[in-house]
Amino acid sequence: MTTPHLLLFGARGRMGTSIAQIASERGIPCTSAPAGDLPHPPHDSAPVVVDFSGPGEAERALQTAVDLGVPFVGGTTGLGEAFEDALDDAARTVPVLWASNMSLGIAVLHRLVREAARMLPTSYDVELVELHHRRKKDAPSGTALTLAEAARDMRGGNLRTAREGLTGPRDRDEIGAFGVRGGEVVGEHTVYFLGDADRIELTHRARDRSLFASGAVEAARWIVGQRPGRFTIDDVLDSPTGP
Structure with a gap:
């Protein structure tokens, strides 16, 4: 399985901090994507946009995945129907995994x-x-x-x-x-x-936020190489290789 390179939106938040820590522990490269900076991962990596930011930034994270032609994994909630439509649109060109809970x-x-x-x-x-x-x-x-x-x-x-x-x-x-x-x-x-x-x-x-962060990292690992389309954490659970 190819190792992903996480392009992390919301890296300074509670979930983002936990994701970065777990990725580091598992030897998975992780680049913060702060406001105003478009990340440029190494050419020999398998970049995946991972978003746990908030309204406004989540839409930008999704658009970044589409612009780069790379998978998107997101868990930002409370974004409404318009964001659901945006996820569907993005899934026509890149793999998209969104879940309200990554556990x-x-x-x-x-x-x-x-x-x-x-x-x-x-x-x-x-x-x-x-x-x-x-x-x-x-x-x-x-x-x-x-x-x-x-x-x-x-x-x-x-x-x-x-x-x-x-x-x-x-x-x-x-x-x-x-x-x-x-x-x-x-x-x-x-x-x-x-x-x-x-x-x-x-x-x-x-009992611990690392539960969700671990699921997000595994989702990013799983989505590398998947076809364009909408996926959920259930697809990771059903994977023959396991979560």
Whole structure:
């Protein structure tokens, strides 16, 4: 497997710092891509643009991948429908892997949620609660929305992200997704399937941010040599060579 050369956008952030450290530990070259500088990797490397920046910079990172004709791996959340369209456009010419969460454990949780939603009758209510540190800017988290979409794909329903005041009885087709913020919590997601006589809880708890950074580095390693198109962390999980 060819070693990638990471062109890292958001290198000064918490995730970017962790990615750079893990890449260094694994002997993977990593170049910071600060604002205003277009990175120029060595000709004998396999460059991959990796983005964990924020609005504005994420779009620039994606365009850099397209301009250089190299793969893109991204995990910046809260960017809206326009960025989704941009990812689709970029995937026509370069490999694009975007995931709201780079944890392989979350990829497994995603599959479990789909299976539970498929197997359980629609009389079970579906609710999600996510918990993150006080500095997280978007809510519900991108991961929570992705998990809610996994359940909705299997059973239909309408996403609800807020309840306040006299809301009336819960609609049977609602899928609730709610965020809690505080402390230094790295990330926790629980999906509830609530029946009349029992309750199923599927939970993933991240104890260290390196979990996500490691997944991002492995995604960058995996995407080298892939054809143009849209990919997810599930594709890395399913790889014959393993994550």
